[in-house]
Amino acid sequence: MVYKLVYENLKHRPVRTLLSALAIGLGVTMMLTLVGLGEGMMEDQATRARGVGADLVVRAPGSSVVGMGSLSMNQRILDYVRSQPHVVLATPIGVHSTGGVSSIMGVNFEEFSAMGGGFKFREGGKFADQGEVIIDDLYAREKHLKVGSKLNTMNRDWRVAGVFASGKLGRVMIPLTLLQELASANAKITMIYVKLDDSSQTQAVIDGLKKQLPEYPIYAMEELIKQFSVSNLPELKAFIGVVVALSVLFGFLVVFLAMYTAVLERTREIGILKALGAGPGYVLGILLRETVLLAVIGSAAGILMSYGTRWLISTFIPASFVQAIVYSWWPIAAAITLGSAVLGVLYPALKAAKQDALDSLSYD
Amino acid sequence: MAIIEIQNLRKTFRSGDVDVHALAGVDLRVKKGEFLAVVGKSGSGKSTLFHVLGGLTPPTSGTVKIDGKELTAMDETGRTRLRRESVGFVFQKYNLLPTLTVRDNLEIARDISGVKGPWGAQFLDVIRILGIEEKMERKPRQLSGGEQQRVAIARAIVNQPAILLADEPTGNLDTENSDLVLGLLQHLNKKFGQTVLMITHDPEAAAFADRTVQMRDGLLHSA
Ligand SMILES: Nc1ncnc2c1ncn2[C@@H]1O[C@H](COP(=O)(O)OP(=O)(O)OP(=O)(O)O)[C@@H](O)[C@H]1O
Numbered sequence: 001m002v003y004k005l006v007y008e009n010l011k012h013r014p015v016r017t018l019l020s021a022l023a024i025g026l027g028v029t030m031m032l033t034l035v036g037l038g039e040g041m042m043e044d045q046a047t048r049a050r051g052v053g054a055d056l057v058v059r060a061p062g063s064s065v066v067g068m069g070s071l072s073m074n075q076r077i078l079d080y081v082r083s084q085p086h087v088v089l090a091t092p093i094g095v096h097s098t099g100g101v102s103s104i105m106g107v108n109f110e111e112f113s114a115m116g117g118g119f120k121f122r123e124g125g126k127f128a129d130q131g132e133v134i135i136d137d138l139y140a141r142e143k144h145l146k147v148g149s150k151l152n153t154m155n156r157d158w159r160v161a162g163v164f165a166s167g168k169l170g171r172v173m174i175p176l177t178l179l180q181e182l183a184s185a186n187a188k189i190t191m192i193y194v195k196l197d198d199s200s201q202t203q204a205v206i207d208g209l210k211k212q213l214p215e216y217p218i219y220a221m222e223e224l225i226k227q228f229s230v231s232n233l234p235e236l237k238a239f240i241g242v243v244v245a246l247s248v249l250f251g252f253l254v255v256f257l258a259m260y261t262a263v264l265e266r267t268r269e270i271g272i273l274k275a276l277g278a279g280p281g282y283v284l285g286i287l288l289r290e291t292v293l294l295a296v297i298g299s300a301a302g303i304l305m306s307y308g309t310r311w312l313i314s315t316f317i318p319a320s321f322v323q324a325i326v327y328s329w330w331p332i333a334a335a336i337t338l339g340s341a342v343l344g345v346l347y348p349a350l351k352a353a354k355q356d357a358l359d360s361l362s363y364d
Numbered sequence: 365m366a367i368i369e370i371q372n373l374r375k376t377f378r379s380g381d382v383d384v385h386a387l388a389g390v391d392l393r394v395k396k397g398e399f400l401a402v403v404g405k406s407g408s409g410k411s412t413l414f415h416v417l418g419g420l421t422p423p424t425s426g427t428v429k430i431d432g433k434e435l436t437a438m439d440e441t442g443r444t445r446l447r448r449e450s451v452g453f454v455f456q457k458y459n460l461l462p463t464l465t466v467r468d469n470l471e472i473a474r475d476i477s478g479v480k481g482p483w484g485a486q487f488l489d490v491i492r493i494l495g496i497e498e499k500m501e502r503k504p505r506q507l508s509g510g511e512q513q514r515v516a517i518a519r520a521i522v523n524q525p526a527i528l529l530a531d532e533p534t535g536n537l538d539t540e541n542s543d544l545v546l547g548l549l550q551h552l553n554k555k556f557g558q559t560v561l562m563i564t565h566d567p568e569a570a571a572f573a574d575r576t577v578q579m580r581d582g583l584l585h586s587a
């Protein structure tokens with residue numbers, strides 16, 4: 001019976017109910033989008049790293065696992081890596097940041113192709129030695145580029161020579177030698193991807209390499225991929241903490257305001273219930289249920305809206321950001337929202353529960 | 365056997381520096397099954413008596429026993445229980461819950477009292493007598509004032525309270541509807557032995573009661 005009253009109350013002010021639920025949902029969407037971005041970007045990095053088709057990777061000393069890195073490794077290492085037993089192919093890769101989350105990658109096209117079974121070109125093909133780039137399809141979509149388009153990066157104009165299927169480490173690639181020249185980083189590389197004749201020897205090869213290159217982080221591919229995890233991004237964790245706190249505050253304020261006005265406007269109804277013998281607990285229960293319902297509707301709306309943000313991101317900026325749907329965060333976000341909503345209703349509900357029956361009945 | 369026993373009941377309001385003695389030593393006994401009218405001029409203390417008897421406000425002093433329960437000693441929890449278990453209210457303004465249908469207005473009163481299950485035969489009878497059985501799915505705003513007041517009467521007695529308290533139940537109704545509602549109160553009183561204490565300033569309304577007492581300046585006099 002109480003549920004009918006709760007339902008009718010919410011229905012009675014449909015706009016307020018809808019707006020409150022949406023506002024509550026916004027917090028949920030913020031949390032889910034951020035967490036989804038973290039997961040999505042990590043998954044995407046993992047997929048792209050795996051797409052190279054290597055068995056192990058040698059990175060520069062002191063470089064972060066999840067970051068793309070810079071041109072800081074001496075190219076001479078390459079010869080040493082190549083001389084190791086079981087190594088059939090070792091290809092250097094240079095990464096140069098072009099601001100924000102975007103970077104440009106220098107590769108030895110033939111070697112890089114051989115390692116992963118080649119690029120799948122959607123359009124066009126290999127770059128020339130000068131003045132040409134190849135880009136992946138997501139980058140092409142985000143920047144509205146196709147073969148023959150002009151692209152400006154590193155202070156010069158490039159012609160797009162080919163558009164390849166994404167999943168090959170980089171999104172924008174030029175010849176490595178050219179990148180080194182433009183970045184004034186002669187004979188410097190960022191990492192080395194290595195292919196072996198026998199994958200089961202990976203650990204043995206790593207152990208061998210580590211003897212001579214003790215400072216160098218060297219990872220088996222699967223091990224590297226495991227590192228692409230949100231837990232390795234302390235900044236993201238802190239940021240998620242901030243967003244959770246904001247969502248709690250937001251949910252609290254929205255519910256406080258919505259329920260406070262509801263209580264004020266329902267003084268008479270509360271008085272009637274009290275005259276009928278309803279105690280503080282009964283009145284409290286009504287408002288609490290109303291709030292829980294609002295939070296549940298809001299959470300559902302927030303989850304739906306997180307599909308909306310994912311659609312927006314994958315439609316307009318697919319190369320810069322990838323948002324995953326993280327199911328495990330649904331109950332977390334909903335619980336956080338519920339908690340803040342219950343905190344928000346506390347004061348209005350207590351005010352209502354303590355209200356004198358007579359005050360409101362003698363209103364007229 | 366008295367269902368209401370009041371001795372030397374006082375209720376004093378402090379407004380500014382002066383004390384207003386709304387009830388200045390009321391004595392009253394109401395027998396079970398009686399239909400009593402309290403008449404009196406505006407400001408004589410009728411509503412105050414209604415509020416005290418209904419447990420809506422505590423008395424200042426004196427003794428008030430309703431259905432054997434001593435009201436003066438009650439705290440807010442006790443008065444809540446009194447309202448839930450022993451009294452039913454009918455107000456001048458009908459005070460139905462506007463978002464609920466007639467049926468749900470009656471159900472919520474049962475829910476508050478923790479009563480479950482289908483309506484008893486007697487209550488179905490009450491609804492028929494009140495002539496609201498066809499209006500069950502309507503919202504209050506889809507009812508006339510007279511109909512709303514009949515629903516309010518049904519709600520007041522749905523849990524079979526010891527006393528039905530009515531404060532100017534016909535104050536908002538025209539003569540025809542007033543007579544109908546008063547006749548119904550009388551009928552319920554006779555048929556089911558429902559004790560009724562009705563407050564009114566209208567002598568014609570009071571004529572429906574078994575007995576009338578007059579309130580003057582916070583004191584009761586038999587009429
Ligand atoms: N909450 C209050 N605070 C101060 N004075 C009050 C309060 N309630 C009632 N009074 C005073 O108590 C006296 C009795 O009021 P009450 O409402 O009982 O009169 P009444 O007989 O019901 O009048 P009416 O016929 O106009 O309804 C009045 O003088 C009134 O001003």
Ligand SMILES: [Mg+2]
Nearest residue numbers: 410411412531
């Ligand atoms: Mg009055």
